[in-house]
Amino acid sequence: xxxxxxxxxxxxxxGGSLRLSCATSxxxxxxCDFGWYLQTPGNQRELLVNISSGGSTYSADSVKGRFSISRxxxxxxxxLQMNSLKPEDTAVYFCNARFGGRHYWGQxxxxxxxx
Numbered sequence: 001x002x003x004x005x006x007x008x009x010x011x012x013x014x015g016g017s018l019r020l021s022c023a024t025s026x027x028x029x030x031x032c033d034f035g036w037y038l039q040t041p042g043n044q045r046e047l048l049v050n051i052s053s054g055g056s057t058y059s060a061d062s063v064k065g066r067f068s069i070s071r072x073x074x075x076x077x078x079x080l081q082m083n084s085l086k087p088e089d090t091a092v093y094f095c096n097a098r099f100g101g102r103h104y105w106g107q108x109x110x111x112x113x114x115x
Contacts, residue, residue: 001025001026002024002025002026002027002097002104003024003025003026004022004023004024004095004096004097004104004105004106004107005022005023005024005106005107006020006021006022006093006094006095006106006107006108006109007020007021007023007109008020008021008109009093009109009110009111010110010111010112011112011114012085012111012112012113013085013113013114013115014085014086014087014113014114014115015084015085016085016113017081017082017083017084017085018082018085018111019079019080019081019082020036020079020080020082020093020095020109020111021077021078021079022034022036022077022078022079022080022095022106023075023076023077024076024077024078024095024097025076027076027097027099027104028099029071029073029076030053030073031053031099032053032097032098032099033050033051033052033053033097033098033099034050034051034069034071034078034095034096034097034098035047035048035049035050035051035069035095035096035098036048036049036050036067036069036078036080036093036094036095036096037093037094037096038089038091038092038093038094038111039091039092039094039108040090040091040092045094046060047060048060048062048063048067048080049063049067049068049069049080050069051069051070051071051078055071057069063082066082066083066084066085067080067081067082067083068080068081069081078095080093082111085111085113086113087113087114088113089111089113090111090112090113090114091110091111092108092109092110092111093108093109093110093111094106094108
């Protein structure tokens with residue numbers, strides 16, 4: 001059974017940092033591509049960052065220079081480092097795994113940026 005479990009969300013002040021983790025099981029981690037998405041009420045999930053099985057990364061313009069994705073193949077875990085957080089980054093953040101044409105999602109973790 002595939003499981004993706006996000007953690008690390010919470011309340012942070014503007015300008016602060018958070019690191020989200022996505023612990024995985026039930027997948028061959030090293031063969032998967034991963035992405036972090038955000039979703040706000042009434043909107044579709046939006047891709048923020050992506051990392052391929054080979055380690056290549058992509059960042060959306062909205063987070064370039066502030067957010068970064070990394071992976072630890074030994075721990076089967078993907079990370080999202082978020083710096084210089086803004087109130088508009090407030091959302092539920094989801095981890096996504098892709099392999100063999102299939103997508104897998106975590107349950108999401110809430111990030112709230114507010115003073």
